[in-house]
Amino acid sequence: MFNVCPGLDHLYPSLGLAWALRNAGHEVVVATSGVSVAAAANAGLAVRDVSPGADFASIFPRTGSNEDRARLMRERGMAMTESLETPDVILEKFSRVSDLMLDGTLSLAREWQPDLIVYSRLQGTALIAARALGVPAVEHGFSFLREGNLPRRFLPYLAPLYERTGTPVELPEVTALYFAPDYMMHGEGEGLTMCSVPFHGGGTVPDWAVEPKRRPRICVTLGTVVPHVTGASSLTKVLDAAAETDAEFVLALGDNPDLGGAELPSNVRVVGWTALNMMLWQCDAIIHHAGCATTLASAHAGIPQLALPQGADNWINAALIERTGLGLSRESEDVDAGLLNTLLHDEGLRASARAASAALAKEPGPDQLVARLVTLAERK
Template sequence: MKILFASAPGYGLTLPLIPVVWAARAAGHEVLLATTAEIAEVSARAGLPVADVFPGRDIWTDLLATVKDGAAPDPDEPEEYRLARRHQGPFGLFTAAMTAGTIEAGRAFGADLVVYPSDHGAGPLAAAALGAPALEVGNRISWSARDTSWRTEHNDFLGGELVALMREKLGIGDAPPNVIARIDPRAPSMGGLRADEEHVDERDGAPWWPMQFVPYNGGSVLPEWVLRKPDRPRVAVTLGTVVPAMTGVSSLKVVLDALGGMDVEVVLAAGTADLSELGEFPENVRSVGYLPLSVFLPGCSAIVHHGGSGTTAAPLFYGVPQLVLPSFADNPMSAERVVERGVGLSHDPSTVDVATVRKLVSRLLEEESFRRAAEEVLREMRGQPSPAEVVARAVAVLR
């Protein structure tokens, strides 16, 4: 079977999909990932065949300019771009820019199935255009199979003025995609489905299936210290990839000053962000640049982060308590789920101070309830169907 995977060009949007692509390839299916910008190369380094569906222009840079700077409209840009900026926010830009190329790649590939994450509008449009069945994969810890209100609150990827224009411009017609199932990778106690549970989507009758979240953050040659058990509690600190690009790294100053005064080993994973404004780090801080979380999280006792969906889900896979200082987008919703489940704590980053960070991290390290709750969620996740099982289930439906 030829399976086209379509995803938007963001780390947090594409990386959760890669274990599913691997599962399909390992089962003997031909796969192709349709994406663009920096993520095209990132995905290729993950061993995947990739089609760059919007070459020649960096849509991720366009997105950052729109959200961060309120970039003035280009009078020569296509109408769908203007509609996307006006009505559908950042994800609309991906729909406007990537749909035509995704359809073209899928047609040339001869796709028998189209798989896409829940927030990528080019996926269902491509499936409809190709007349191929679709499999939608949820990729956010804060969104539940049972609550689809986020679609109207954030983006309606199947309707609206932009989608209507894209359908007309590309000759797709009015037919909806044939969604054979939607995948929920959340633990049951965090809004997801039990391994033996199935939920029917009220919009179109498609079933929701549970799936174990498997973190993928890239590969790495392991530093020697990673495999050693730390002499004192190891605490991870990260802001992901979007927050530094949008708001800078100044919020790290309070966190590092707080942890610098504690008897812990700190691993700061800040990617390629410029950290010069932070000055000299405390002696117990190890700055590692871009080191995949999955490389060193197993040895951590806690993590402090911004609330990105993938960054929230990865510690759950390893049973690590977390402190969330939520930034924007769905970050506050991720923080709410962490606190509600008892796997961590949260605080408004705009009002947090050194004493508060120390108090909250100390609680995570000393109060056994957070570790117990995180380990309970870990056991739930390990009991859910693997990506390989879900791919096999989808293929069986189509045969």
């Protein structure tokens, strides 16, 4: 059973492993909620909405202005960068997410009787269900951060949920799984390692993506969370510089992006929701928020990256992008046409990005991990 928080940034990193298990002949069910339900179903997996109608928005309210929310994101992100730990306020919020998902998850687990529970980091219901059933749990990471003590830190926030279900307030057997090579990881902790399979959903490839390019193409994205929380005001300097750059810009901010009334240059193409893994093969570079999944997908594509950190673990990831030769890291206000031309035309940067892609291609994929997970399940 895959037990995943209601967010695409939590679901998508785990789908490569889910399909590796299916391809090896194992039964897989996804226990999740919110937008992740349809996304898991569209990926061809059996899925159960364990908390239909739950009000997750009340846990992460959009209060204050876009600027206020952006400032809060940055403060929390800088705190995580300094400590290399998920802040306590996030653990408290995700304990509330877990509370909403607990009854449905535990009901499914007791009926379906999984031999192993794989869960997205911060999904506390999996720890309770695994302890209640006496099966191992695998924490599937979705960042470049090892946090070997995270389950132990999370436990006090989950204690009322354990008690509500009559489950001893104890951790099950937990194994950490990191979905990036060891040389990309930060922090302390031991666990299994595999190479990610970039996935951002399926869809129809648009006409413009298969037509011959007339000039270089740069993808611009802020992931699935930032546009919803703070809008796209951080891209003002990018859009200004785009008007002075001989390239096509594909603005991939989801449907109905909040551009703050900005007037777009003629060389900027706005697209609705488009799976990133379908787009990058036709791009020459990417500008993004330094989200982990976006960073890895771009690294696999072998194109130079410009990271503009926004919050959460973005500064950790942005530092990694520069350290491993994947691209550049700057603050949003520092973007100009000169920087964009460097991103597109610096041969050293392009060669480094291609070399990183080749190195990633040699890393073991999720199929190489199946036997290890089966061994864990057989020990229950």
